[in-house]
Amino acid sequence: MGELVATFEKNRAGLGTALLQHIGISAVSLIIAMLIAIPLAIYSIRHKRLANVLLQVAGVLQTIPSLALLGLLIPVVGIGNVPAIIALVVYALLPIYQNTYVGLNNIDPSLEEAAEAFGMSRGQKLTRIELPIAMPVIISGIRTAMVLIIGTATLAALIGAGGLGTFILLGINRNEPMLTFLGALAAALLAIAFSVLIQVLQKVKPKTLGIFVLVFAVLLGGGIGYSRYQASRPTVTIAGKLGSEPDILIEMYRQLIKDDAPSINVKLKPNFGQTSFLFSALKNDQISLYPEFSGTVLESLVHTDVKANQKSAKQTYRLAKKELQQQYHMTYLKPMAYNNTYALVVKKSFAKRYSLTKISDLNRISAKLHGGFDLEFIDRNDGFKGIQKIYKLNFSKISMDADLRYQAIDQGKINITDGYTTDAQLRQFNLVALKDDQHLFPVYQGAPLISKETLKAYPGIKKSLNKLANQITDEEMQDMNYQVSVKHRSAKSVAHKYLQSHHLLKAGD
Known part of the structure; x- marks a missing residue:
């Protein structure tokens, strides 16, 4: 607990900024998803075929992996908040649409007949009878969508949109579990807070709810205006x-x-x-x-x-x-x-046991190798593809996040991985980079x-x-x-x- 408090104190200012970014992205995404899904569900109540089609489409959209969706959106809309919000809206549509449709579709037909007998119009039936009865089910869908949005919004940090995912990524990258836990804990508490807020709003009077929505819209508009002003400054x-x-x-x-x-x-x-x-x-x-x-x-x-x-x-x-x-x-x-080129990396004890000094030596023990590689390395011609072609090496491997592969080799879950010649982890985990004796890896000079x-x-x-x-x-x-990743000194x-x-x-x- 003391370590968590110390981590919080050290990163308090950055956490506040990330929290506001996360709230902004999540709230905007939830509101947009509601404005799309609820009207569509209301309309499709009287069009059963359309309802089935929309349910299937929303279901298919939700199966698209979040990283893949972000990757597809970047060439079209760029980076930052816009692709993040689009992706989050896509994931939130299904629970809101489905629950709204189910809630409205399961209303007792006798109540519908009674409303018609009293001469209510379609709009009056919707606002006075159908929506109030279906509201608990609709709110349940909104709450599910909200939790989904807050969890998925952590990936927004990968495309420059900020949020609590920044702390999670930094913690993984710098091997600081408390930093990762801090980001995850903040996201969980935010989800709880939003859930309680939605539950409270469900019980307030329509007039009070309208005032709340108006205030929120003004604050949101002011925030967007300020963000655009900041973005318009020469930077x-x-x-x-x-x-x-x-x-x-x-x-x-x-x-x-x-x-x-x-x-x-x-x-x-x-x-x-x-x-x-x-x-x-x-x-x-x-x-x-x-x-x-x-x-x-x-x-x-x-x-x-x-x-x-x-x-x-x-x-x-x-x-x-x-x-x-x-x-x-x-x-x-x-x-x-400096030349920060690729390298195949093993533990020094493993290299000593099998007399490994260069990549060609691995052919003698290929059956004993179990690799874990960054996905980008696996797919590159100057990566694993080149290893297979030039060194005639082929051994079992799995793909894993670049920041986790060193932890995996240190824990013995894999015995060979890819790395860079300037990585601090070579020193931290007592690893050795095997000599590229066939000159597969190009020169990597930063500029x-x-x-x-x-x-x-x-x-x-x-x-x-x-x-x-x-x-x-x-x-x-x-x-x-090493100073930044292991000693936890600031990059600045x-x-x-x-x-x-x-x-x-x-x-x-």
Whole structure:
């Protein structure tokens, strides 16, 4: 309990912001879902075939995996709140529609006949008889939808919409269970609070309910207006992938930019998600820049027949820069020194037992291997596909979240996984990266990938960010990752210490 309280105190300000973001996304999604589902259910009461079709459609929509739905929405509507709200509305439609339909359909026919005998119109029957009787069932559907929305909204953090999922992802990524528990606990308490609120609103008078809805609408409108005002301000938005290393790099970018031009409004979006999410956001001008690796550019982002693993570090970077400019009109600034390439990783004790020093040695013990790999690694030609093709290796494997694979190998659930050469976990869990003796993995040098609009608006950014060119060795990056992931120091302080010690900031900063 003491550790939880300490974690709360340390992250109280960020938790408050995340909670407000989560409430905003959840409330808007629930209201939109109600405005769609309830009228459709009322209309379909007299159209049984339509009702069956709508039930089937809503059921099918709810079976779509949430991450897949977000991935499908990003190319269409971009990132942030909009795709998150659309996805949440989709998941909330079925329980609200189904319960509203069932509640209205099960009303005693004698009550309908009595209402008609009194000369009530269709609208009067609906508002005075049908909806009041069906209301407990409708509220039950709304409550189910609300719990579903609050739980699923944690994934909004993956696409830059914030919310309590940010704490869950950070906790998993940094191996801080209390941070994950704090985010999950806050989400659970929020669901309970919403459930109680809905139950209270069910008992209030219609006039009081109307006043509440009006006040909520005004507050919501004010919040949306303020958000749009904030979004309209000239801002350099720097995003980063999941992990301590991107957190450190985007903090360095921010501090370098602010050091040279304090008037520039810089906004960070850490733990943004997979490569495809960030690249899509950059293409759609929803972020200004993010750190990307030269090998990733050639293997995953641009269209080229050139094999990245056949090129030197300089050749890989130059080709990546050229293709990004020609195909997407993006600027790839100068790279840092370190090479954060892929590696196959085993425990040092496992390597010693079977005399493993390079990937080719694994052929001798392929029957003993049980791997757990990041899904992106499994699907890449410079990942597991390349391992199978070049090294002729094939062994049992499972896919797992990138942040959980190191815990799995440490606990003995798997005995081989993918990693990066600068990962702090190599040091933390006493692991060794096997030598890539067939040169499968390309060179991965990090560099800022920036939109031409950002450079046009803020030309001085180029000079600021290029201060990191040829800086940061493999050992320095691994140590900084260790400080953040294992020692739980803030990415901001670790980044600032490095910049200061290498005289990249002005004196006294």
